[in-house]
Amino acid sequence: MNTTTSSYASVFEAPGPGSWTVDAAHFPRPVSRFQAEIHPQGITKGFLHCARRYGLLIDTLDYRFVNGFAYSTVVPAPEAEIPARFKAAEDVFPKKIWREDLERWDRDVKPASIRTHKELLAVDPLALSEDELIAYIEQCRDNLERMIHQHHSFNLAAILPVGDFMAHVGAWTNAPIGEFLALTRGSAPESAGTFPELDRLAEEIRNSPDARQTLASGKASADILAQLRSASGPLGDATRDYLGVVGDRLLNSLDTGEPSAIEVPDALVARIRMAVEQSAPQAEAVAEADVSRLREKIPTEHRADFDDLLDEVRLVSRLRDERGFYSDVWAGGVMRRALLSAGARLAAEGLIEEAAHLIEASYEEIQALLGRQGGPSGAELAARASYRKGHRVDTAPAELGDPASPPPPMDGLPSHVRRVMTALVTAIQSLGADVQSHRDSAVIRGIGASPGTYSGIARVIDGPDDLGRLERGDVLVTAATTDSFNIVLPLLGAIVTNAGGLLSHAAIVGREYGIPSVVGTRNATAQIADGTRVTVDGTRGEVRIDSP
Structure with missing residues (x-):
C-alpha cells in the first residue's frame, strides 16, 4: 500500500498479476491503514478453508487494498488438488454439509466468540499501564485477525444454498428472483435488528415512569444512555446488557477506522424509542399464501425440489449476517475501543491530533508511537x-490489471462439481451485480431486491456519522450497508444503495424487514438530493424522484 498521502489520489496499480475488481459493496470508502494491513490474510485463509471443504475449483480470493480501496482476484485451485476437490464436491448437496457448519457455529463457534469479546470488553483500557495497554492491544489485534478468518471460513455455508436456490429458480421461471428470495423473511431475526436484550430493555422502560421521562426528554442522546445505564436495578442491568451486545460493534463498516454504535448515540436512542413504542417492523414469517402464489410459478415437476431448496435457504439465512456480527464486526469494535483509549493518551501528550487518528497507523507504527520510539507525525496521520x-x-477504477476473462465453460465437469460451481458463481454475482447507469433525471434504476412500493423522504447517508440524522420512515440512500448496520435499520421505510446485488446486505435486510429495496443503482447518492421525496419500487427496481 502506498505510504504517501499525495500518491493515494493519483496512482492505481494492480497489486499483482491478473484482473482485479474493486469491492464497492463491502468497502465503499478507503479503509484505515490498520485495517488494510490486517484484513486481506483473514479473507484469503478463510475462503481457502471452505473452498477445500466444498470442493470448489477456485482456491481463494486474493484480497488487497490499493490506496485504501479493496480489490480482489480469483485464484484457481492447484492442478494437484483437483481430484480431491472433485471428491469433496460429491458430498456437498447429498449430505447438505452446510448443516454441519451451522450446527458447529451454534454449538461451539458463536458461544466461544461471545465469551472472548466479553472478556476483552471487561478490561478497562483506561486503568492499564503503558505496557499493559500495549499487551492488551496485541490481544485485541490477535482476536480481530482470528475473527476475520472465522467470518470467511463460513462463507460457503451461508451463501452456497442460496446460490443453488437462485440458479434452480432462474432455470424454472422468468419471474423476478427477488420475489422468491423474499420468502425467507423471518428466518434471520438479528438481520431485522431483533435482540432479546432490546426487548427486555424496552419492557423495563415501559414499566418505569422515570425511564419513560428520561427517554422522552430533550437531553442529548449520550446523556440519555448514560442515565439509563446508571439506573439501579433491572433497568440499569437491561440497558448495560443491550449496550454490551450492540454498543461496541462497528456500526456500518468492517473497518476499525469507522465508529462503533456507542459513538452514534442518536441512532441507538431512536432504536430504543421504537422498541418501547412497539412500532418497529418485526421479523415475521412469510404468509403461506405468498409461498403458494410463487410456488404456482414453478413447473409442477420441480415443486418438491423447490420446497426442499427453500427450506435450506431459510435454515442458513441467519448465518449470512451472524458470521459477521459475532466475528469481525464485534471484534473490530473491541479493537477500536482499545486503540481509541491509547490514542487519547497520545493526543493528550500532543503526539497526535485526535485519538481516532491512531487507527490510521499500521500496527508497527502504533507500537512505535505507544513505545514513544518514533512513528508517523500527528500531521501525517x-x-x-x-x-x-x-x-x-x-x-477508484472498477478494475485493475489485465482485462477480465470470461469464466471457463463448465459443460465438461461432473454434474456434482458443476452444481457447486454454478451455485457459487450465482451467489457471488448476486453480491454485487453491475447495473448500467441511467441518466433519466426523474427515475433511477437498479435491482429490485425486496418487493413493494414506498414513498418517503430520502436521507442520503455518507457514513456512520450521518446515521443520527435518520428519522422514522426515511428512505435510506447510501453507497452500501454492512452487517452491523442492522441496529438502526428498523427506522427505515425503504433502502436504496449504489452498490450490491440480490444477495448484498441491503437486499437481505430489506427482505427481512419486508421493506422495499433497490440496490446496485451505481449513483443514487449523486442523483438524489438529501430531503427529496422519492418513491421506491422494490419490485421493478426503480426509484422515482417525486419532488426536489
Whole structure:
C-alpha cells in the first residue's frame, strides 16, 4: 500500500498479476491503514478453508487494498488438488454439509466468540499501564485477525444454498428472483435488528415512569444512555446488557477506522424509542399464501425440489449476517475501543491530533508511537484521515490489471462439481451485480431486491456519522450497508444503495424487514438530493424522484 498521502489520489496499480475488481459493496470508502494491513490474510485463509471443504475449483480470493480501496482476484485451485476437490464436491448437496457448519457455529463457534469479546470488553483500557495497554492491544489485534478468518471460513455455508436456490429458480421461471428470495423473511431475526436484550430493555422502560421521562426528554442522546445505564436495578442491568451486545460493534463498516454504535448515540436512542413504542417492523414469517402464489410459478415437476431448496435457504439465512456480527464486526469494535483509549493518551501528550487518528497507523507504527520510539507525525496521520474522509469508491477504477476473462465453460465437469460451481458463481454475482447507469433525471434504476412500493423522504447517508440524522420512515440512500448496520435499520421505510446485488446486505435486510429495496443503482447518492421525496419500487427496481 502506498505510504504517501499525495500518491493515494493519483496512482492505481494492480497489486499483482491478473484482473482485479474493486469491492464497492463491502468497502465503499478507503479503509484505515490498520485495517488494510490486517484484513486481506483473514479473507484469503478463510475462503481457502471452505473452498477445500466444498470442493470448489477456485482456491481463494486474493484480497488487497490499493490506496485504501479493496480489490480482489480469483485464484484457481492447484492442478494437484483437483481430484480431491472433485471428491469433496460429491458430498456437498447429498449430505447438505452446510448443516454441519451451522450446527458447529451454534454449538461451539458463536458461544466461544461471545465469551472472548466479553472478556476483552471487561478490561478497562483506561486503568492499564503503558505496557499493559500495549499487551492488551496485541490481544485485541490477535482476536480481530482470528475473527476475520472465522467470518470467511463460513462463507460457503451461508451463501452456497442460496446460490443453488437462485440458479434452480432462474432455470424454472422468468419471474423476478427477488420475489422468491423474499420468502425467507423471518428466518434471520438479528438481520431485522431483533435482540432479546432490546426487548427486555424496552419492557423495563415501559414499566418505569422515570425511564419513560428520561427517554422522552430533550437531553442529548449520550446523556440519555448514560442515565439509563446508571439506573439501579433491572433497568440499569437491561440497558448495560443491550449496550454490551450492540454498543461496541462497528456500526456500518468492517473497518476499525469507522465508529462503533456507542459513538452514534442518536441512532441507538431512536432504536430504543421504537422498541418501547412497539412500532418497529418485526421479523415475521412469510404468509403461506405468498409461498403458494410463487410456488404456482414453478413447473409442477420441480415443486418438491423447490420446497426442499427453500427450506435450506431459510435454515442458513441467519448465518449470512451472524458470521459477521459475532466475528469481525464485534471484534473490530473491541479493537477500536482499545486503540481509541491509547490514542487519547497520545493526543493528550500532543503526539497526535485526535485519538481516532491512531487507527490510521499500521500496527508497527502504533507500537512505535505507544513505545514513544518514533512513528508517523500527528500531521501525517491527520492527512491519512482526511484522505479517507474525502474519497469514495466511485473515484477508484472498477478494475485493475489485465482485462477480465470470461469464466471457463463448465459443460465438461461432473454434474456434482458443476452444481457447486454454478451455485457459487450465482451467489457471488448476486453480491454485487453491475447495473448500467441511467441518466433519466426523474427515475433511477437498479435491482429490485425486496418487493413493494414506498414513498418517503430520502436521507442520503455518507457514513456512520450521518446515521443520527435518520428519522422514522426515511428512505435510506447510501453507497452500501454492512452487517452491523442492522441496529438502526428498523427506522427505515425503504433502502436504496449504489452498490450490491440480490444477495448484498441491503437486499437481505430489506427482505427481512419486508421493506422495499433497490440496490446496485451505481449513483443514487449523486442523483438524489438529501430531503427529496422519492418513491421506491422494490419490485421493478426503480426509484422515482417525486419532488426536489
